[in-house]
Amino acid sequence: MTDPAFTDALRVCASGSVDASVGPRPSDLTVRLSRTGDLPAAAAALIGPHSMALATVVATDETATPDGDLKVRYVFEPTAPGAPDRFVTLLVSVDAAYPEVPSLTTVVPAANWHEREMQDLFGIVPVGHPDPRPLVVHDGWPRGVFPLRKSFDGSHRVPVEPADEFPHLVAEGEGVFEIPVGPIHAGIIEPGHFRFTSVGETVLHLDARLFYTHRGLEKRMEGLSPLDAFYIAERICGVCSAAHGLGYCEALEQIAGVDAPPRARLIRSIALELERLYNHVGDVGNICAGAAFHYGTATGARLKERLQQMNERLTGNRFLRGLVVPGGVHLDLPADLLGALAVTIQDTLSGLDGLMGRIEANPSVVDRLDDTGILQHQAAVDLAVAGLAARASGVDRDARRDHPHGAFAGPHPPDLHVVTIPDGGDAMSRVTVRALEARESIRLIGEFVRRLDPGPLRVALQEPLPGGRIGISAIESPRGEAVHWLRLDAGGRVERYHLRSPSYHNWPAVVLAAETAIVPDFPLVNKSFELCYSCTDR
């Protein structure tokens, strides 16, 4: 589906040649720009008149292939509700001897971290980037060593070299305080460093430094059998295990040219909704902790525990690991377990309704949440913010509808009520969206169970799987759209895998929201987004 109007629009703004071809999927478009200098204008044409958003950026090292270059793919997607399911990739070739591309960050703010990551891991310099500090590799990383280049052996530790203190971006002035927080926090939570500058209680500026949990998982997966690498993809993030496992599987199934059977697709979607449900319910409870409403915290934790025990009964794992596998699902859901599931989700529904009633009837909680941590609609659009954080700021996007997967990819997809709050953007809006989406998940699980017909659970994937093809998928995880990009080498092993998690795009939004709040409200603001560090850092 090469759309002539589309490619003409790109040709107008390009000084070099523009070659459009179909792919990676039949509905997608890949546009090869012969001059890297054309990138900013082409990206502006996509996000402006065509109201597309940046989905992901994938760099690859192809110096060992006949092309002998590095490549960068900037993947965009439509944002209008009801737009067709497609990805548009702008592809440029980068000379490995002079690895430079023009930075898109001033045109596409969402490209900020992608470009810094590619500079750290591939040594591809985004020329003109407004904030080119290291992102993924921290203090003491040796200069000129790029771990995702193919020539780098990633299997050993790299010595730490003496380093200066990281240059945090801080505000200065009379009466301005700097408050360093983390990376080790006071609770049982993931590590990140937050450098506040404040006047009194008011946050002037927040510089968040993440990637403490960077484990080098994308490098780790390279060279593995794609069926073994699945177990790593499933473990990139604990609380997104089902979503990331599914995203990897759908990308791999595209490469293999197979579809999971209908019953497997329904069971996969049940797993996705169960994951969303236990996350959302637990997160509503955790938000109560930020507002010192301990009844709410304990109730949320109890409801989440009940759901995780149900996960263990259904799949043998409290995080739903081991259910979704390449080609389908590993376990069936027999009638007795479905009966227990129906009771559990009904109890969850009444428990959640009760909890939300107590929150909404409690002025001391509502007062903390209302107008706290505001994310403006335009900022959410500019940063390509994903998931419920976007929907609470009035952005009508949901990958279940925009890039159908699981049961939504079937011939008669169930209706999906996408909850958006047009005038929202504060912490209360994010709590409200969470509660409404949890109810929708409960309804969807019931709908999927009703649609379950007997049938096969899995199609076999025969190794070696074809090399050279690209698989791309977008999954609506509990925190929003996660984009998976996978390519195998000629021997059928993983050549490159990249995950752009929703948290990756949403962290910069937390910083903006925190700057509308006071320091003591930061835990509340942070919890209202409830982002993952591990699937951001990988």
Add this chain to the structure above:
Amino acid sequence: MLRILINALRTGVVTTRYPAEPSVPPDRFRGAPVFRPGSHLPPPSVCPAGAISEHFDAAGRHVALDLARCIFCGQCAEDPWTDAVSMGRDFELAAHRRDDLRIEVVADQPAIPAAAPDRNAQALRASSEIHRVLGRSLHLRHLDAGSCNACDWELAALLNPVYDVRRLGIDFVASPRHADGVVVTGPVTRNLETAVRRTVEAIPDPRVVIAVGACAASGGIVGEGYASAGGVDRVLPVDVYIPGCPPRPEAILFGILVAVGRLNARSARRQE
């Protein structure tokens, strides 16, 4: 306020009796793999986590399973190995030494622990020192050293009304200065190594170090790499290893009670 009290009373007590009463995981739960003697065991390539190894000598084929590395995915118990391996239900797997978590089968004979138990090991002494100085109560600091967050959530679950570890004198504290030890999750990433060392050094002696989950216990699926040390014991001495991906909350609780000397590790029980 009244509604909250009524709701709380209506909910009643939801707290488990574990460890006073045993906990039985559900049917589908995948605990420690059980090797069936006399059958041909699967090759190492079956395991995506690299937990199975083999070598040959005069006695025949040795097949070893490293529970610290196991992610409990069940691949080794799949067709055609269903007769040779089954996924057991045992989740109380914590041990004082890595070697106690190695199960070895020689020439398809019954499974034996790879290492003879050593009750005088350094780790055990640390545990008894903890027990002597601190008694039965233990205050722990959590340290995320690059986990996927699953182990962290299970630690947090220990504080929920169902597990409520405070009933056992165990609590998680905010400052290392207030702690008797750490529970570490994750393989120790390069970007956290300094923070991990400094946090542990801030804990007064005697202190106990508990590695929770496959990544902390052995590097797990992450292993050693440019960004990962490949396990807590590459950076710090570890007193107790808790296998699992992630270990369920009761498995972590079991490991904590082993660390404080209130329960015996699996390897010690097996000898009795």
